[in-house]
Amino acid sequence: MTSLTEARPVRKILIVGGGTAGWITAGVLAARYPRRGDDGISVTLIESRQQPPIGVGEGTWPTLRATLKQIGVTETDFLRACDASFKQGSQFVKWADGGESDAYYHPFTLPVGYEERNLAAYWLENQRDQSFADSMCFQTAVCRQGLAPKQITTPEFTGLANYAYHLDAGKFGPFLRDHCIEKLGVAHVYDEIVRVESTETGDISHVVTKSGETLAADLCIDCSGFSSLLIGKHFGVPFLSKKDVLFIDKAWAVQIPYSTDEAAIKSVTVATAQSSGWVWDIGLTSRRGVGYVFSSGYVSDDGALEELKNYLSTRGDPLRDLSFRKIDINSGYRQEFWTRNCVAVGLSAGFIEPLEASAIVMIELSAKSIANLLPSCRGGMPQAARIFNDTFRYRWERIVDFLKLHYVLSRRNDSRFWIENRARESIPDSLRDCLEYWRDHCPWHEDFAHREEVFSAASYQYILYGMGFKTYPAPWLLNDRDRILAREKMNEAGQYTKALAASLPGNRDLLSKVRRYGLQKI
Amino acid sequence: MVNRVVLNNQIHRDVRIAAIRPTRENAEVNTVSVIPREFPRLLPHYPIFYTKNTETGRFEPSVLLGFQPQENLFFVDGRWDAAYVPLQIQRQPFSLVTRRAEDSEGKPPTLDVALDLSQTVQSQEGQRLFLEDGQPTKFLQGITSMLSALVAGAKETYAFTGRLAELGLIEPVQIDIEFVNGSETKLQGLYWIAAAALKTLPATQLAELRDREFLEWMYFQMASISQVSELVARKNRLLSGETATRP
Numbered sequence: 029m030t031s032l033t034e035a036r037p038v039r040k041i042l043i044v045g046g047g048t049a050g051w052i053t054a055g056v057l058a059a060r061y062p063r064r065g066d067d068g069i070s071v072t073l074i075e076s077r078q079q080p081p082i083g084v085g086e087g088t089w090p091t092l093r094a095t096l097k098q099i100g101v102t103e104t105d106f107l108r109a110c111d112a113s114f115k116q117g118s119q120f121v122k123w124a125d126g127g128e129s130d131a132y133y134h135p136f137t138l139p140v141g142y143e144e145r146n147l148a149a150y151w152l153e154n155q156r157d158q159s160f161a162d163s164m165c166f167q168t169a170v171c172r173q174g175l176a177p178k179q180i181t182t183p184e185f186t187g188l189a190n191y192a193y194h195l196d197a198g199k200f201g202p203f204l205r206d207h208c209i210e211k212l213g214v215a216h217v218y219d220e221i222v223r224v225e226s227t228e229t230g231d232i233s234h235v236v237t238k239s240g241e242t243l244a245a246d247l248c249i250d251c252s253g254f255s256s257l258l259i260g261k262h263f264g265v266p267f268l269s270k271k272d273v274l275f276i277d278k279a280w281a282v283q284i285p286y287s288t289d290e291a292a293i294k295s296v297t298v299a300t301a302q303s304s305g306w307v308w309d310i311g312l313t314s315r316r317g318v319g320y321v322f323s324s325g326y327v328s329d330d331g332a333l334e335e336l337k338n339y340l341s342t343r344g345d346p347l348r349d350l351s352f353r354k355i356d357i358n359s360g361y362r363q364e365f366w367t368r369n370c371v372a373v374g375l376s377a378g379f380i381e382p383l384e385a386s387a388i389v390m391i392e393l394s395a396k397s398i399a400n401l402l403p404s405c406r407g408g409m410p411q412a413a414r415i416f417n418d419t420f421r422y423r424w425e426r427i428v429d430f431l432k433l434h435y436v437l438s439r440r441n442d443s444r445f446w447i448e449n450r451a452r453e454s455i456p457d458s459l460r461d462c463l464e465y466w467r468d469h470c471p472w473h474e475d476f477a478h479r480e481e482v483f484s485a486a487s488y489q490y491i492l493y494g495m496g497f498k499t500y501p502a503p504w505l506l507n508d509r510d511r512i513l514a515r516e517k518m519n520e521a522g523q524y525t526k527a528l529a530a531s532l533p534g535n536r537d538l539l540s541k542v543r544r545y546g547l548q549k550i
Numbered sequence: 551m552v553n554r555v556v557l558n559n560q561i562h563r564d565v566r567i568a569a570i571r572p573t574r575e576n577a578e579v580n581t582v583s584v585i586p587r588e589f590p591r592l593l594p595h596y597p598i599f600y601t602k603n604t605e606t607g608r609f610e611p612s613v614l615l616g617f618q619p620q621e622n623l624f625f626v627d628g629r630w631d632a633a634y635v636p637l638q639i640q641r642q643p644f645s646l647v648t649r650r651a652e653d654s655e656g657k658p659p660t661l662d663v664a665l666d667l668s669q670t671v672q673s674q675e676g677q678r679l680f681l682e683d684g685q686p687t688k689f690l691q692g693i694t695s696m697l698s699a700l701v702a703g704a705k706e707t708y709a710f711t712g713r714l715a716e717l718g719l720i721e722p723v724q725i726d727i728e729f730v731n732g733s734e735t736k737l738q739g740l741y742w743i744a745a746a747a748l749k750t751l752p753a754t755q756l757a758e759l760r761d762r763e764f765l766e767w768m769y770f771q772m773a774s775i776s777q778v779s780e781l782v783a784r785k786n787r788l789l790s791g792e793t794a795t796r797p
Binding site for chain 1: 603605606607608609715718
């Protein structure tokens with residue numbers, strides 16, 4: 029590479045693809061670097077009109093609140109435009125043993141005392157009759173009662189309980205698009221890419237569109253979805269399948285209308301285990317999104333559809349006039365995400381079943397990392413790429429581990445799917461080592477390598493103890509001071525639960541009020 | 551228990567209402583919402599803040615009456631101890647109820663005057679609501695115009711505070727007070743004009759506030775800050791009085 033190339037400033041950013049990934053990335057970059065024109069950077073997004081939105085991934089993480097705030101939209105506009113609702117965590121039904129009362133929560137609010145100490149051991153020591161999440165977190169009661177995480181007087185993007193959103197992905201992209209174009213100076217092109225041109229060093233120099241336009245780029249961001257136009261088709265970066273660990277490879281999805289305008293909206297994603305996978309159930313303000321992600325190795329498409337219909341009828345949902353859509357899922361991710369002057373974000377980088385709503389949070393993390401790492405000159409790009417690739421390979425690996433954890437801990441024996449999910453050879457070494465370690469240590473920060481983990485030790489605690497995993501810490505590692513602290517904190521959580529139950533509105537009530545009056549900024 | 555009935559010139563023809571005084575139930579509050587047109591008359595007596603309506607989250611001006619949730623330092627021995635009583639209190643036990651909601655074409659709702667019987671003292675010496683021929687009395691006409699002023703005022707209020715919030719001109723304030731007996735209190739949930747933001751407001755927006763009368767209202771409201779110390783003094787007098795009478 030000549031030094032002339034290395035000194036070339038990185039100022040033209042071209043984003044390929046206009047789904048959730050494309051517009052979040054455009055929004056994050058354009059908001060972070062607001063200077064345009066001759067002494068700034070340009071952000072251009074090209075999308076073809078033909079790409080139908082995938083329409084899964086309607087659950088998010090609380091990180092989205094900060095991301096939306098950074099991009100500069102109001103929470104009121106977002107909630108209204110995307111039919112969004114408040115999500116306070118997930119509920120896993122029939123995952124542990126499949127029995128009638130088998131259900132537990134993974135709430136977004138951290139366990140009590142988590143900011144200072146690891147108190148999980150003291151719950152284990154004295155389990156009483158309450159589950160881990162119910163003892164250690166006030167939020168499960170809020171979820172169970174169908175309450176919102178905040179009041180109408182609570183300022184936007186803040187909550188009395190930690191929360192994220194359920195959103196209509198088909199409306200989220202267009203909502204961000206309008207903001208990016210009108211407020212952030214993102215250039216937008218509706219066109220199709222017909223040719224990708226390279227420099228002599230192998231970088232992408234520009235793309236040529238169907239209408240004959242040439243779009244030059246110093247950095248390309250591939251948000252083209254499963255078609256992976258740049259990272260896959262152009263650069264040929266191999267895809268690492270994780271099908272041997274996570275068996276899910278297909279889904280049936282359906283939209284369910286509410287019976288009335290006042291029907292309750294659950295404030296959690298409900299994931300109900302089936303014979304060969306699980307059903308997601310997500311309540312928006314406009315409708316519910318329901319789907320069965322399953323493994324074709326264990327059930328036929330027809331058999332899966334029957335199970336999904338059965339799930340719906342058990343809940344009392346009429347089956348008439350529903351249209352079921354089939355989706356293929358290819359679990360895995362790219363061997364690298366940033367190659368030369370191209371970085372992949374979203375489905376082009378990888379996809380894993382939506383069990384813990386990791387898709388959108390990975391887009392946010394990617395966009396943030398690109399913004400932080402963005403080199404001023406081409407010469408800085410190899411190092412940026414190395415850091416990005418190391419970080420995101422690690423993140424994908426942890427997501428795979430964390431999702432696998434849900435299956436490994438199951439005691440279900442009613443189908444081959446559940447039994448074979450516990451087969452030793454299907455469990456990554458990293459997860460096996462952790463599980464071994466957690467036999468006498470409750471998960472804590474040091475167990476994970478990075479400052480910013482996708483899933484913190486708190487999430488591991490909720491899943492492990494929600495699923496009935498037992499940790500037996502050595503008695504000499506426990507002490508009375510923390511034991512007393514734990515008891516106090518659990519009592520406080522109980523009292524806070526009562527106070528909140530009296531003052532929080534129902535999830536639907538608050539969403540209707542937001543629609544009518546909006547939320548204040550302060 | 552509220553027992554609200556819509557006034558009817560047949561049913562309520564002979565009703566006579568004793569001189570209206572705020573009942574304990576209505577008066578034991580530490581804030582009461584007010585409308586901008588009251589500001590000039592409120593200014594000599596009360597500190598005016600903004601609070602959030604608990605039902606809608608929207609900002610509305612309200613006067614501070616006390617430092618504890620149900621403390622009203624202006625309500626002394628069953629009487630209102632100030633020359634001007636906020637309309638929201640004056641109108642009790644009357645209110646407006648909606649007969650027909652606002653329709654989709656924006657036609658205004660139909661409103662009826664209602665009376666809360668649970669808070670009404672009837673007496674032979676009291677005020678009549680209707681004349682023999684069924685026409686409303688001067689007294690009832692006065693009530694009706696007060697209620698109409700409140701309805702119109704609410705519309706103005708939300709146009710006013712909505713615009714201020716949009717322009718970032720409202721900010722939360724926390725007021726820490728130490729009383730004469732050494733007790734302390736922190737007032738929360740109160741909002742105030744963001745003076746710094748007002749100073750740097752672009753001229754066009756400033757002109758807009760002026761033209762819409764908003765600027766005038768803001769000045770009244772800001773000037774009322776001096777009433778906070780008057781309110782503290784009121785409380786202090788009460789506290790020292792209490793201490794003095796103790797053996």
